[in-house]
Amino acid sequence: MTQWDDMAFDDRMGTVEFRVGERPHIVVDSDICRSCTTKACVTACPANLFAPTSDGGILFNYEQCFECGTCYQVCNSEGALSWTYPDGGQGVVFRHG
């Protein structure tokens, strides 16, 4: 479907400023994800941070996160995600939001 917009996802995320904190503000329990049938986060996370692994789990990196909340809202497995905001001053900084 995508016709001319072939921007690589990394380049897309490269346009956004992140002040990455040391504490991962979102933690994924991959053991719970292994029994998840929807993998809703994989499709819906606008930053594409949920990578399915070959054993059916999820590899997650918190660093380039918009802090939007979509993942915990669509996740239907209790306890798979522990979700907090990054510490004050850290995380995404929008200039043209």
Next chain:
Amino acid sequence: MTDVIVVGAGPAGASAALTAARAGLEVVLLERGPFPGSKNAYGGVVYGRVLDDVLPGWYDEVPVQRWVTRRSTMVLTDTQALTVDFRSTAWGEAPYNGCTTFRADFDSWLANKAVEAGAQLVTSTVATGLLVENGVVVGVTTDRPDGDLRAKVVIAADGVNSFLAKQLGLLPKTDAAHLTLGVKEVLSLPREVIDERFGVRGDEGVDVEILGCTRGIAGGGFVYTNKDSLSVGVVVSIDGLAKSGIRPEELIADLKAHPAVAPWVQGAEVKEYAAHLIPEGGYDHLPELSAPGFLVTGDAAGLCLAAGIWLEGVNFAIGSGLAAGKAAAGHVQRDEPLTSYKQDLEGSFVLQDHKRLRKAPGLVLSDRVQQQYPGMIADLVEGMFTVTNPTAKPGVLTLLRRSAKKHGVKLRHLAADGLSGGRTFR
């Protein structure tokens, strides 16, 4: 101990802090980002008339990109586009109607008004929870060392995910059915090119809302003009998105590649990509707006007026925030009940518009409006505008029946939706 703690320096929080500080209260305005607006993303257009009373002449100093003098609503199919386009020179002069602006600029400007009124803005600080004693909210915990702060009233203006309202059980922990995700690209283009492509000049700007560009996922799209950039994006139901298997950025790519949109964005480069949730539950899903020692305002209370593609959130956040600040002052100074806040909102545009448009989200995001009507309407108009000589012209009713049938629309459903649309938007 302070009088009021306002959590979140978005438009709702800044407005609440402004009225509370002007009433003479001691106000602390907490913001988790390094500056107000740094965490916020929207379309967008700010409809600023709500500021007429509190900040007279606001339009002379608001950090405007362009004044919207042209508004269009577009219906797209893969190969067709139908546009209703309106322009007014009155919208290009004081008191104006709406302006495009970036949240980093706008939110900082508005928060500064609260600071000028005497509020203390504390940035880079997360309110991590509420302090509750005997069922009364008495303050917040923060992520600062020794970070507990006590106050007579806490105002939650912490936006769509409001963890503070969730802690009190006012909002459900998750509510995917009433949330949409907005994703946006800001695309840089020279000013003159934007003027030419959109038929505007000077500081005139354009606002385009689009239906039928989300591959059947409930939602819509938008294109807004800034000074030397465009804001292009889509807003979609998060449930629908998760089930579709389609990635959000693909939807933007589709929109940009559509024959009606591609000429606008040609050659433009992505300057920033952003995403944010929107509460679209409307009047029928409003939470309790107050609890002892506690008020909820703006997106935290689901007060964004949203019908899929037409979004008015900032003005509703400001309207409700101003009222929350006022109610807090009445409570602290004259012991008035915090429930006066809701009564005040019932009498203002905030809840009156919400009540009037309570059916709008359901209608605009319904399967028929999303999946069938765009194609049906586009085919109908294509039929009317296509000259088929030597075959005689079919009547409009025939065309309507034909296009309705082709898109699987029953005429009685069409009539019912037309009626409920008429009632909803009357």
